[in-house]
Amino acid sequence: MIALFFRDLKLSIRAGGGAMIGVLFFMTVVAVIPFGVGPDLNLLARIGPAILWIGALLASLLGLDRLFQAEREDGSLDLMLMQETPLLVTVFVKCAAHWAATGLPLVIAAPLLGLFMNMDELAIGATMLTLLVGTPAITLIGAVGAAVAVSLPRGGLLVSILVLPLAIPVLIFGVSAVYAAIEDPAPFLPPLMILMAITLFFAVIGPVAAAAALRHASD
Amino acid sequence: MRLLAEGLSARRGEDLIFNDISFALSAGEALVVTGPNGSGKSTLLRVLAGLLIAESGSLKLENGPPEMRHPSEISHYLGHRNAMKRELTVAENLSFWKDFMGDSQGGAGKGLAEAVEAVGLPGIAHLPFGYLSAGQQRRMAMAKLLVAYRPIWILDEPTAALDAGADKLFAGLVNAHLDRGGIVVAATHQPLGLERTRELRMTGFAGVGGGMWHDA
Numbered sequence: 001m002i003a004l005f006f007r008d009l010k011l012s013i014r015a016g017g018g019a020m021i022g023v024l025f026f027m028t029v030v031a032v033i034p035f036g037v038g039p040d041l042n043l044l045a046r047i048g049p050a051i052l053w054i055g056a057l058l059a060s061l062l063g064l065d066r067l068f069q070a071e072r073e074d075g076s077l078d079l080m081l082m083q084e085t086p087l088l089v090t091v092f093v094k095c096a097a098h099w100a101a102t103g104l105p106l107v108i109a110a111p112l113l114g115l116f117m118n119m120d121e122l123a124i125g126a127t128m129l130t131l132l133v134g135t136p137a138i139t140l141i142g143a144v145g146a147a148v149a150v151s152l153p154r155g156g157l158l159v160s161i162l163v164l165p166l167a168i169p170v171l172i173f174g175v176s177a178v179y180a181a182i183e184d185p186a187p188f189l190p191p192l193m194i195l196m197a198i199t200l201f202f203a204v205i206g207p208v209a210a211a212a213a214l215r216h217a218s219d
Numbered sequence: 220m221r222l223l224a225e226g227l228s229a230r231r232g233e234d235l236i237f238n239d240i241s242f243a244l245s246a247g248e249a250l251v252v253t254g255p256n257g258s259g260k261s262t263l264l265r266v267l268a269g270l271l272i273a274e275s276g277s278l279k280l281e282n283g284p285p286e287m288r289h290p291s292e293i294s295h296y297l298g299h300r301n302a303m304k305r306e307l308t309v310a311e312n313l314s315f316w317k318d319f320m321g322d323s324q325g326g327a328g329k330g331l332a333e334a335v336e337a338v339g340l341p342g343i344a345h346l347p348f349g350y351l352s353a354g355q356q357r358r359m360a361m362a363k364l365l366v367a368y369r370p371i372w373i374l375d376e377p378t379a380a381l382d383a384g385a386d387k388l389f390a391g392l393v394n395a396h397l398d399r400g401g402i403v404v405a406a407t408h409q410p411l412g413l414e415r416t417r418e419l420r421m422t423g424f425a426g427v428g429g430g431m432w433h434d435a
Contacts, residue, residue, distance in 0.1 A: 003319050007304075007311070082292065084287075
């Protein structure tokens with residue numbers, strides 16, 4: 001299983017792997033916002049956390065459709081389905097590798113982009129923390145969509161549409177936790193805990209559902 | 220160890236692809252599945268590999284490992300696609316499958332260098348898989364059969380894209396596997412040059428029995 005994790009990591013870094021696509025998209029989206037909104041620093045600081053979160057959500061959805069499709073196209077998925085190792089473990093490890101390759105760079109890039117949005121240290125820290133906690137949930141939800149659309153040649157947009165409604169709670173609680181951290185009266189901990197709960201919930205449900213979908217898609 | 224298939228039939232969409240296929244294979248025996256295109260060879264192999272659910276019939280393994288749920292767990296499947304990543308080197312591909320699959324009980328896989336040597340391509344394991352020619356890719360996919368031990372090999376057109384020399388080399392590998400008490404099921408158009416084979420001729424679904432089998 002460790003072999004699978006490092007193989008997927010290696011694949012995402014090699015040519016055509018797409019690890020950088022997500023983070024580049026994230027940077028592009030967030031970097032153009034100040035030009036569109038204009039030089040109102042207070043406004044930028046106020047919408048900054050929400051923009052970072054929306055950018056991260058869209059960037060996480062970008063490469064998801066290839067999660068299982070690439071394995072299916074070269075026949076690797078067949079072998080993974082045959083093994084004694086439960087498929088849901090394989091799916092979970094693939095999700096972990098996918099997050100490490102595409103989700104983690106978003107968390108790391110967030111502080112730089114936070115400066116673009118005139119956010120202070122506290123807001124940047126809170127955004128990083130919520131992204132760290134919340135983006136794995138997007139990958140895990142996305143794995144289900146990717147498994148359902150595995151046999152569709154152009155499933156990219158379909159995966160995003162399938163996944164987006166389920167990912168909305170992650171966005172809501174992620175952004176509200178950041179605002180709770182920077183605006184005094186609201187408590188920070190409850191939305192963060194709910195965000196963690198969502199991630200843990202989908203860490204259980206996601207691989208099970210994705211494994212079931214993959215089994216039925218094989219023919 | 221004995222692989223028993225009884226009354227297998229499979230469906231793709233609305234159509235029954237084959238009907239009532241039965242065979243029994245003991246350790247050291249090979250089954251060669253022949254028949255025209257579209258007669259259901261690949262579908263039968265996918266059923267055996269557990270990748271397609273049979274419409275009816277059963278597949279059993281006698282004297283297999285006790286905790287096994289389906290014979291596919293102790294099978295290698297070499298399909299039309301090689302299951303190797305073009306972006307990774309051959310060595311990375313093979314060592315991944317070696318680690319990921321592990322060995323079934325009762326045997327041990329060969330080392331990487333030994334497996335690459337056995338398919339006759341030593342010295343190119345450091346190249347990305349995508350750089351190899353179609354025939355070399357197929358041979359490296361065969362090396363995958365050697366790095367992790369599985370008693371049952373399910374091979375779908377294994378010698379497509381191979382030259383005559385490689386055909387012979389492959390027959391040698393399969394015979395060595397049979398000598399160790401393995402079971403091989405192979406779909407093919409060309410004679411594979413195997414010993415101790417039985418033949419299952421798929422006739423395509425014609426309403427009655429989907430295939431007949433006899434000793435070659």
